[in-house]
Amino acid sequence: MAEESGRAVRGALPALAAGRLPAAARFFEVAAAEFRGGLAREAEQRRLFPWLAVAFGAGILVFFTATDGTPSLAAPLIAAALCLGLTPLLRARPVWLGVMLGLAAAFLGFAAGVRRVASVAGPVLARTTIAPLTGVVEALDEREGGARLIVRVESFGDLSEAARPRRVRVSYRTAQVLRPGDSLRATARLLPPPEAARPGGYDFARDAYFRGIGAVGSLTGKVEVLPPSAPLATELRLGASIDEARNVLTRRITEAIGGQAGAVAAALVTGKRGLISEETNAVLRAAGIYHVVSISGLHMVLAAGVVFWLVRAGLALVPILALAVPIKKIAAGVAMVGVTAYCAFSGWDVAAERALIMTLVMLGAILVDRPALSMRNLALAAILALAREPESLLGPSFQMSFGAVAGLIACAPLLDGRFFRREGGSWPARALSWLMTVGVGTLATTLVAQIATAPFATYHFQTVQPFGLVGNALTLPLVSLAVMPAAVLGMLAYPFALDRPVWWLMGLAVRGMLAISAWIAGFGQANVVLPAFGTGALMLLALALLLATLPVSRLKALAVLPAACGLALAATPARFDLYIDRDGAGAALRGADGRLAVLGRPPAFVLEQWLKADGDSRPAADVSGGPDVRCDRLGCTMTATDGRKIALVTDKRAFAEDCARADILITRLTIPPGCVAPLRIDRAHLAAQGATAIRLGPAGPEIVTARGSGTPRPWQARPTTGPPPSPPATGGAFAPEPADPSPESLQ
Incomplete structure (x- = not known):
């Protein structure tokens, strides 16, 4: 098919040169032939499968942005079944076969959104309420000024079970010691999870809804620990035990290292970021490396890589094993178990779960003798992650992580450092070659990742870190070669109580990372704030990224048009007055x-x-x-x-x-x-x-609201009547909940 399309292109060129065809017709004939040739090559290279993941995501996007009311789950499933039923009849027509498969994937994505909303449905508090609260502490995050709790509610005032949130997030400021798994009773001031602060802004209420959190607030007065009224459910008991183990290890690491270096090191290992001060967070953001302290793809890949290398190297030291058994596959299997355990211990956060799926798919490819890093594997990981949590498509974590990996896979042939590699020569020459390869590779991968994630980061956070390339280039080698290997070794030594020296060594590397970050944050314009642009520009830039990374043929050139239009829209946003x-x-x-x-x-x-x-x-x-x-x-x-x-x-x-x-x-x-x-x-x-x-314009005010028109979504509190909410109480143990938590607060 590719040869036929190529002949069509070559056959059109003489006529084009001779001027026998009208200009427009000549252009479209050559373009169509080139497009058919590109599609043929994509099919030959098996690169059409990743577009099924795109279609799956498009169906999810339609569900979350275009539906008004509660769709039926049967409708998209029946539509998908009809599309799949037509595919045997379209084997001779590959274009229509691809269209039907894409429609089926889109309907399945829509169905995944419907199923997810139904599976997490729960009451959302309708209005600010102060009342006695009893429940079980599911998770506890220690912070500089107290703690933040996730409480599974047993009773709240006189609210019925149908109106009472099942889970709430509360903060408190007291010296009383609470532990995950404790039953408590206290007076709580709860309010509905805050919605977006502006139209198009981050919607904490939506993310809280999918985490089962129906209210946020604070505990006031005395917190009373109650004896358990009944044995805890197995799931709750296991989750509380893991969270308590994370808190114990967090305290151990912070005590062994001390200061903010200890807080950052503990966050890298356990995912508990509450002890990191806002000043340190600001420094890390300015240096463009805040992603390092969020348990996500970097941590999963490095943890899996360290376990994989240790197991493979250990087995290779035994000649009979190295010759008789597939040590690479064994190392991949052990790494899969190890990275799954690490994800469980780090709290199964949303970003960590997606990174785990991606890492397991990559390691699984090794077990079946397939390339670990391929666009097909990435597409499969995206489908699995979106099928489990469709709402993640709307958040920055999913968009940035998969965008970065897609860019790195697409540019992998250009990032292997082959221009600096030297096999022969003296050892100084080989050492210099190795250093050049590592240095250029780090810079190149950082640049590719930043370009791929820039549209999403700018859309969600309205900030750009011009020196993020420098920050990542200087700190990521330190993280990869010192911090994360020390974290893995510390975890292995922890059960033997031999971990404190490892944490101390890890702290030295983390202090170096913080020193580099502080130096970069001191540069002028380390944080540049840009006006928020609309979803239209983001959609065009996302389409450009897909067209630039998924095709292997010259169809990549199609990315130029949406990229130019998206950049033009993003550069000239219509700001509100x-x-x-x-x-x-x-x-x-x-x-x-x-x-x-x-x-x-x-x-x-x-x-x-x-x-x-x-x-x-x-x-x-x-x-x-x-x-x-x-x-x-x-x-x-x-x-x-x-x-x-x-x-x-x-x-x-x-x-x-x-x-x-x-x-x-x-x-x-x-x-x-x-x-x-x-x-x-x-x-x-x-x-x-x-x-x-x-x-404000000559034609009159143009009004845009956060909720928009139509039926309120399930995570939106219904309008209430009555007087305005009373202002927060003060004094006692009251610790006010932030008015609008950040996008990282639920991860």
């Missing part, structure tokens, strides 16, 4: 200087998200109302750049005046019926629509 907090506590309006000014008192984290989305690098603490904002005890007013008057009402006594003069009236109260303000955003609107953003 007015942001409104989902609770109506504050707003931010663009002033005459082009920057946002604050009205009221929006939460600091919410304001930070608005600033980042606007491309503004100012800290939230440095942003004030400015000279154009007028505030008193009843509210705030400000005039927009187009002359519209914006009013934020915090006291009902201001309605009489502001309803008459304001063009846009914002309040967390209920606006009286006689209000004549042209645009009114009050408690009812915010409860139904969530955070709101507005673009």
